[in-house]
């Protein structure tokens with residue numbers, strides 16, 4: 313988070329001038345409109361690189377996607393990856409990691425005072441510190457891997473598109489808001505309509521096929537705007553139905569419960585402006601120090617809260633703040649927390665170091681949906697997440713909370729004055745503190761997204777509720793594929809970016825094999 317946003321304007325200016333006729337033909341040059349970004353969410357995300365569990369992908373295969381089992385997708389994870397940790401790469405003779413791909417994967421810079429407190433407590437409560445959770449070790453705590461190198465962000469745009477800038481068959485149009493997929497009378501997609509700089513209506517035509525990669529929220533919106541979606545909902549929205557498909561259903565996301573701990577009340581020294589200047593200096597000169605990390609303790613855990621077997625159901629991510637942090641309150645306000653939550657966090661932080669642990673539900677049973685707000689492509693769609701619709705999700709998350717709060721009894725927490733910070737919610741205080749009902753009530757106030765929506769155009773050859781087949785082609789429509797997080801039939805039990813990049817790599821092979829069969833040309 314602190315490593316700076318992509319220099320999109322600068323990076324892409326040259327690109328636009330060279331290749332983008334629409335941009336060239338307008339005098340004002342190019343600007344970067346809010347909400348539309350080359351590289352997508354990867355340009356603003358925390359860059360954490362967790363692939364998911366073997367069982368996630370083997371389950372995708374069982375759900376009607378024969379080539380998506382773990383052994384088949386592993387090669388695509390490795391293909392994009394340039395893992396910078398040679399020990400991990402050489403382990404098992406490159407069985408788990410690639411080191412020749414375009415995307416650097418390394419460890420975050422920065423450190424903090426508290427991570428060893430959690431590592432020791434985890435050991436006391438059954439989980440070791442492991443060097444890699446992207447191989448066959450599936451549970452434990454680990455120093456996070458991210459798409460980072462030398463304290464700098466690397467995204468899909470920077471790693472894959474910038475090196476491809478001289479390709480003749482790649483054109484990027486900035487400031488283009490796609491409004492519709494064009495489908496002809498034979499249900500064949502022939503191109504897309506878009507609005508350039510919010511005023512010029514244009515279209516591009518496709519000779520072979522159109523690929524939608526607008527993400528799990530916007531891809532279903534675009535399909536529905538184009539007449540591909542649930543019949544009744546399209547009719548209600550005044551959109552002529554071209555193909556009745558359950559687009560937008562099956563929305564899955566990872567919901568989190570932030571749990572706050574305080575440490576070192578009697579000894580912590582408050583952060584000062586000088587500390588911040590030191591951090592800036594360290595980052596500017598050496599690309600190291602706290603600003604080379606993501607503001608976390610760079611430590612995460614995958615646990616199975618039920619039976620401690622190898623398929624995790626909870627992830628822990630631990631965000632550390634020095635005493636008197638100068639950024640905590642601003643961050644909390646940006647996230648939209650209410651005043652009593654902000655007061656509790658900032659109050660605890662005025663007295664000592666705090667650590668905000670995100671307890672993340674990895675395998676939710678509840679599903680939500682994306683609906684159109686209107687037929688206007690500039691109206692954001694309605695996101696109905698339905699978190700906690702199923703009691704099972706609450707039970708799992710509460711088990712995760714109970715696991716992390718059990719650290720309060722560890723020798724390690726006691727040595728470091730580890731305490732749970734109580735946030736006052738009047739309606740929860742009628743329950744016994746830290747009981748199941750108390751945490752259930754707590755979740756109704758504190759449960760929130762960690763921005764991992766997937767599944768709204770799920771793939772399967774056999775499931776009638778699927779939107780695309782296992783080669784990602786939209787069912788009943790010719791010349792249209794979806795390649796993004798929306799095709800996941802079930803959310804992976806890890807952060808979703810690495811699996812989405814894998815989907816991109818595998819999807820590109822489907823395109824190549826389709827068209828190389830049909831043509832001798834090597835343009836693909």
Ligand SMILES: Cc1cc2nc3c(=O)[nH]c(=O)nc-3n(C[C@H](O)[C@H](O)[C@H](O)COP(=O)(O)OP(=O)(O)OC[C@H]3O[C@@H](n4cnc5c(N)ncnc54)[C@H](O)[C@@H]3O)c2cc1C
Pocket residue numbers: 347348349350351352353354356357358359360361362488489490491525526527528530531534762763764765796797798806807808809810812
């Ligand atoms: C704040 C945040 C933090 C996250 N942190 C992590 C993390 O640390 N690790 C991790 O693994 N995952 C993380 N994620 C999730 C991860 O980034 C996503 O799962 C992944 O990027 C999804 O990729 P996608 O291609 O499906 O969609 P997106 O990344 O959303 O890309 C969709 C693209 O389509 C564009 N688009 C949408 N509609 C239109 C339109 N109508 N016309 C033109 N363009 C359009 C968008 O601007 C965007 O560029 C995070 C997400 C967020 C938002």
